[in-house]
Amino acid sequence: MPRQDPKVRGKNFKEVALGYTDEMAVREANRCIQCPKRACVEGCPVYIDIPAFILAIREGNIEEAVTILKSKNALPGICGRVCPQETQCEIVCSLAKKGAPIAIGRLERYVADWELKHGSNPGSSSSLLPSSGKRVAVIGSGPAGLTCAADLAKLGHEVTIFEALHVAGGVLTYGIPEFRLPKNIVQNEVDYVKSLGVEIRLDSVIGKLATVDELLEGGYDAVFLGTGAGLPMFLGILGENLNGIYSANEFLTRVNLMKAYLFPEYDTPIKVGRRVAVIGGGNVAMDAARCALRLGAEEVYIVYRRSRIEMPARREEVENAEEEGIIFKLLTNPKQFIGNDQGWVTAMECYEMELGEPDASGRRRPIIKPGSEFIIGVDVVVVALGTTPNPLVPSTTKGLEIAKAGTVVADEETGKTTKDRVWAGGDVVTGAATVISAMGAGKRAAASIDAFLRS
């Protein structure tokens, strides 16, 4: 798939991957052997009929491909861009063993972009079931909430989404940068969900403005919690509160949600930094590092305590970052941050690490090399160690069982929580995971809520 040149894209926030042309899409679709195994469908967390939509592309019937995709996935433009297809549908593709699997994600994106270009396919009222007269409150407008709301609306229920921030989309809006997931794509998919009759109430912080119990007493028949994992983790080491040290959530929120990359046209500022260190090895770390580069930093480091193969980030994103000139400091872990007398970070003392026996995650455990301390000069640091669920809703909801990690306990198949008429799904249940797994959870919960409302 064509991409912007690394030298050029390192200086702009426009989308990196440019998408297939019509010819490229048909050529790729033609490679699909339409095998009877259909392993790709099983590999997809929302069971998209992948062979069918690829066949439609091959036959030049893109509108049909749109319909097939949207019958299972309300957000194809997003999934085509950010799903880890290489570990889901593509890894089990029959062609994977014979070389390259079908680029399912890229084809999905092609279909979604075609729809955007050729006029959207609003949720026509004919595809909705007659009104059930039941009302559902969905808390959070991220991938889990949007998917759950869309499915429930199609099934004829009246759905209201409560979103704490001033824009819908959750992590799709505040977390994933424009150059990887353009915000007009997110907005388009949000508009599609609205076209199904879903009401989205912004600026509504549930747990504060109203509790889940108040929603249940106030006329909602069921509640779905899709509040995500929004609480940033810090290292807990000396100097971490110095000026210039950000959580990845703050750094990315300033850039993506508040558009600090357009400062001063937009009012929210961000420190650009000359030498930026991003701590962590996941997709969020890659996003933060690549944002720092685009903001104008001279050198950007990824500081990760294990080696490259243990990095949780998608290989594609690691390669993109590397091409753009991000410097990887692997087997390195910060010991403390050093600041000046004005309270600004100036350097980071790090340990060299080595790998020992595998730990609970199955990856080899990083161990400090004694006496290996060294100093890296930095003026901005982004801590991207992961996130845990925001306690605002769990802590104000009686009868909801919370696991040790702060996650809400919910049935894996149905999303049912320990509280009557309350379901949950996505990162708030699993801890930080992927967009598509959250969508899968939203879908399963919608089915369970529908069954409950009709019983």
Next chain:
Amino acid sequence: MYKILANEPLVPNIHLIKIEAPAIARKALPGQFAVVRVDEFGERIPLTLADWDGEEGTITVLIMQVGTSTQKLAALNAGDHILNLAGPLGLPSHLDKFGTVVCAGGCYGVGAILPVARALKGLGNKVICIIEARIKNLLYWQEKLQQVSDELIVTTGDGSSGYKGWAYDPLKEMLEKGGKIDRVFAHGCTFMMMLTSEATKPFGVKTLVALNSIMVDGTGMCGCCRVSVGGKTKFTCVDGPEFDGHEVDWELLAARRTIYLEEEIRSLTHWECQRWYKPIVKVVEV
């Protein structure tokens, strides 16, 4: 969109802004704040709720014109709208029947102590309000505070009205004379809250301060507002804004409040240029 019902300049640079927000007004409690985003380009800024009326469906905030967002707010008229308003956020003040309570307020914090004082009075405390201003012309809301307190002490830096000095001066005097004070609440700038906390510390009088860290979302998501209290990192937006003033690392708070000084000046200059330019364009169009 949230409608502005009133914008009254109280004293130079400080405005009272009343906003239509029935859902927030129904739930608000003393010590809580709301996050405001004025327009499409705006920052998210926290503003302490100075008053609210659940029946009327309104909230009132006091703003001090300092940066771009507060300048934008001050420039709005009744009937105009702000784009986003989320609240009520933060934990409410920890109020109870303590006995004798001092509520100290400075700058925009004079507004913020009104609901705290009113609730404390309602709980049966003896409430002493102490407000400070640099000069007499910067004092406001004396009558309102009088109504909710047993005693109101006014201080001015230059002595042009009331006690010459700052809010912590009469407080310290009371404590030195052996006066029994069971709790102190302080709302104001960082320096004022720090000095008030320092004044009460030797006497062991618990002093609660409402911290004013920089925030983005205001819901615990970003950690921008982190402060150190009793050696532990806390988020002002969800763990506060009220903390024990004797435990706060004031130096860290003061440093973190200066992170964007340069950018704040740049942003303000940009906004002012835009504002001067816009009316001219309008005239040409007519």
